[in-house]
Amino acid sequence: MYSGSSSLETLPSYQNKTPFKKIAFLGTYTPRRCGIATFTNDLLQAVSGAAPSAELQVVAMGSPDAYPPEVKLSLPEDDPARYRRAGEQLNRSGIDLLCVQHEFGIFGGPAGSYLIPMLRELKMPVVTTFHSLLRSPDVAQRKVMDELVKRSQRLVVMAEHGAEILREVYSADPKRIDVIPHGIPDFTFAETAPAKEELGFTGREVMLTFGLLGPGKGIEYAIRSLPEITARHPEILYVVLGATHPNLVAREGERYREGLLDLARELGVSDNLYFENRYVPMQDLKRYMAAADIYLTPYPNEAQITSGTLAQAFGAGKAVVSTPYWHAKELLGDGGGILVPSRNSAAIAVAVNALLDDPVQMNALRRRAFREGREMVWSKVGERYVKSFRDAAASAPVKTGSPWRARALPELKLDHIDRMTDGTGIFQHATFEVPNFHEGYCTDDNARAFLLAMQSGEATDSPQLWQMTSTYLAFLTAAFNESNGRFRNFMNHSRQWLEEAGSEDSHGRALWALGTGAALARRDGWRLLSAKLFSAALPAVESFTSPRAWAFTLLGLHEYLGICPGDQQAHRLRTELVDRLITGWDTYSSNDWPWFEGILSYDNARLPQALILSGSMLPESRALEIGLTSLDWLAGIQTAGFGHFRPIGNNGFYVQNGERSDFDQQPVEAQATVAACIAAWRVSREQHWLTEADRAFDWFLGRNDVGLALHDADTGGCCDGLQPDRVNANQGAESTLAFALSLAELREALASSAEFAKQIA
Structure with a gap:
């Protein structure tokens, strides 16, 4: 089990009560004609005899024309999203235990890897029966086996040699291994x-x-x-x-x-x-x-x-x-x-x-x-499986909630950001960890980089960071088009702007960065220039229609008004943008969909974050209440069954009443959630918001659907996204800055949390 920020404890023994009312079996199933389908059917009948009060169900691989009634769910092997949804459905169905029949070849993905996200989703204990075991697995097979061993409370093999392989090759705990023979019908001995x-x-x-x-x-x-x-x-x-x-x-x-x-x-x-x-x-x-x-x-x-x-x-x-x-x-x-x-x-x-x-x-x-x-007759095999199920239920780990930040944070390393930055600004993209000159620069990423420079408190005395800060601010200055009051966004490697005005979102991000610079920059010249650009660019937002551009602007206004409280234009626009978000809430929100739009797309947590911070300064507004309510809902639907963070996927997003996309998961979603939850904690001082921030940050470190870290500890970079079976190994600016910003904010929150704890002690 993952040993990061979620603490696990052993459940009380189930010996004095029925540990399961509903048991599900996952594997191929009759009428499919294969050995495992027959085995799954026979095992279900045997367990039915040994535990007659239990309701038994089947999750069958494949989709034949007709399944018997015990099959409640069929699962096409080549659709990774369906595996995770099957896990969610099992959770909702109140299944108390899942028994998996494992054989390479019956599950989809490299070496059957699509099964693993489903197991990560489950809230019930898992017992896995291994129908084959390899002494010399390839890389993909080894990864799947390691996950199966980790995710299963009991490991069933049909021969002692199988137990030996689990111990010696896969380092399985011998105490979790059950040797149960292959069941057989109760034949009679007869002459031929x-x-x-x-x-x-x-x-x-x-x-x-x-x-x-x-x-x-x-x-x-x-x-x-x-x-x-x-x-x-x-x-x-x-x-x-x-x-x-x-x-x-x-x-x-x-x-x-x-x-x-x-x-x-x-x-x-x-x-x-x-x-x-x-x-x-x-x-x-x-x-x-x-x-x-x-x-x-x-x-x-x-x-x-x-x-x-x-x-x-x-x-x-x-x-x-x-x-x-x-x-x-x-x-x-x-x-x-x-x-x-x-x-x-x-x-x-x-x-x-x-x-x-x-x-x-x-x-x-x-x-x-x-x-x-x-x-070996099935009746006795069924009894032994039921004992294995009881042992699994008695030892299954359960999330109990965790203390805030139970372990040290990674080091904030600027090497990759420095490598991605030249005298003009930070490059948008990288091929693996090598800057990609062909794609040039953008205002979005230079705004993010300038934000990092403002928020990296412990690193602000670094000559390296001071030089980078000046570069990013210079880029934002050059990006502002005085003729139309808008920020350009894209610049090629030849330092030529590719448009007269960039997107509304890029304009909003630039305002956010500049408002923060006006409040936090440590050099007078940086503060004055940031404030000047902020004021010049602010009027354009009145005509914007993008809720995220409104939210980014509100984040900049929150910082800017902290040091320029007399700016009436800024006060008026803050009230106007807050009202626009509340209007979206009133239009779209319902008990099942407490949100501002009919879709969850990208940078979602920035909307509640903007209302939480703005609402904390507008006591007569509903903004704070709506911000906390919407963020609480968003945190819930972004938490997978096994407790890890799962952002809305970029490959289709999540339309109301439609199916959510689980991949391509983007680092900016984790970053936005970290920041919004920290903002909620600062306003409410409710500790669970720090736990939610921690959960989202751990996504970078490998507590995610694929179990792979996106953060590169050697370079300080971050991979560009999470696919169903891999990470996108390119370390672009947006992703790397998303990790670094999350880490910087989390470090500051950790220090603030410790100080707050001292004050209330």
């Missing part, structure tokens, strides 16, 4: 003759392999063993039961099966080979299993941690011949069956002939397997 007669196999010795067909099953090695077996036992019939894997059929049709038939013809054993090319339901499988004398798994790859077919054959009381893959070695290694080398047809023939030559030994193997298999 009646089933052989029913299937038309009378007089034949039957060797069986079943499951989805594909090259990884090693059937060709078994067929190559048949000439030597038929030389001594001409009545042998090798039954290969099961359809070709659908993914293989999609790629190459039935080429593999046809190749096996060709091989049998070449070897002259076609009469000893029988293919049943279909997906076989359990009732039919039991008949074939009852008819088999020997069960064969000739798998060529040892790295198979679980084989459901092996478990079923063993539990049905079959004499098993198998290659020594991991599950087989564990199940058969102590004399429970016969192990033969992989890819060795001669060894298969020797083992099969030995059993057929000695019916007494074969019968002894069968009875031993059946006896030991009683511990």
